[in-house]
Amino acid sequence: AQRVTQPEKLLSVFKGAPVELKCNYSYSGSPELFWYVQYSRQRLQLLLRHISRESIKGFTADLNKGETSFHLKKPFAQEEDSAMYYCALTTAGGTSYGKLTFGQGTILTVHP
Amino acid sequence: SAVISQKPSRDICQRGTSLTIQCQVDSQVTMMFWYRQQPGQSLTLIATANQGSEATYESGFVIDKFPISRPNLTFSTLTVSNMSPEDSSIYLCSVWTGDGREQFFGPGTRLTVL
Numbered sequence: 001a002q003r004v005t006q007p008e009k010l011l012s013v014f015k016g017a018p019v020e021l022k023c024n025y026s027y028s029g030s031p032e033l034f035w036y037v038q039y040s041r042q043r044l045q046l047l048l049r050h051i052s053r054e055s056i057k058g059f060t061a062d063l064n065k066g067e068t069s070f071h072l073k074k075p076f077a078q079e080e081d082s083a084m085y086y087c088a089l090t091t092a093g094g095t096s097y098g099k100l101t102f103g104q105g106t107i108l109t110v111h112p
Numbered sequence: 113s114a115v116i117s118q119k120p121s122r123d124i125c126q127r128g129t130s131l132t133i134q135c136q137v138d139s140q141v142t143m144m145f146w147y148r149q150q151p152g153q154s155l156t157l158i159a160t161a162n163q164g165s166e167a168t169y170e171s172g173f174v175i176d177k178f179p180i181s182r183p184n185l186t187f188s189t190l191t192v193s194n195m196s197p198e199d200s201s202i203y204l205c206s207v208w209t210g211d212g213r214e215q216f217f218g219p220g221t222r223l224t225v226l
């Protein structure tokens with residue numbers, strides 16, 4: 001069975017500071033990793049996925065299979081980045097493809 | 113992309129009663145899911161709703177407690193049966209677009225059981 005761990009429930013930084021939200025996973029097969037974000041009073045939405053290797057709103061995340069990690073990083077945090085962030089995993093193919101396993105979430109607060 | 117709506121957005125119910133939550137998608141999708149988010153907890157998958165076949169439930173969830181219907185490719189319902197206060201949660205519907213490899217979520221239904 002797969003598992004996603006986000007060790008920090010709360011993370012506070014000041015505007016302009018770098019931010020890193022940690023995510024570790026356990027899965028014996030080939031995973032697909034995602035970061036989802038939920039802003040205040042909004043629905044959960046996709047931020048980025050490892051297969052796209054993209055940068056969204058200045059955030060990046062690299063899949064490190066050796067360390068089984070998918071940490072989310074941004075060099076200069078902005079106040080509008082304050083939100084709940086979830087790391088999630090699905091299996092790459094097979095009957096469980098599309099079923100997401102979520103981490104516990106990290107509440108990021110960016111202070112002015 | 114996919115736009116998802118859910119009804120009701122919230123409800124307060126008495127224990128022992130049942131509530132049916134509706135999920136409507138603006139496009140035809142094969143894979144629909146129901147998640148639960150208990151207070152202070154993360155999202156947990158309840159079941160996969162497949163059109164034309166029985167829903168498949170995750171460990172810890174059973175059809176008698178959470179019956180699901182999927183009459184077509186744009187609609188699904190989840191019923192929370194014989195409710196207890198422990199069922200107080202946010203219930204979310206989602207769809208997976210395999211071609212886009214992205215999951216879209218509905219706004220959620222906030223259920224409080226007294």
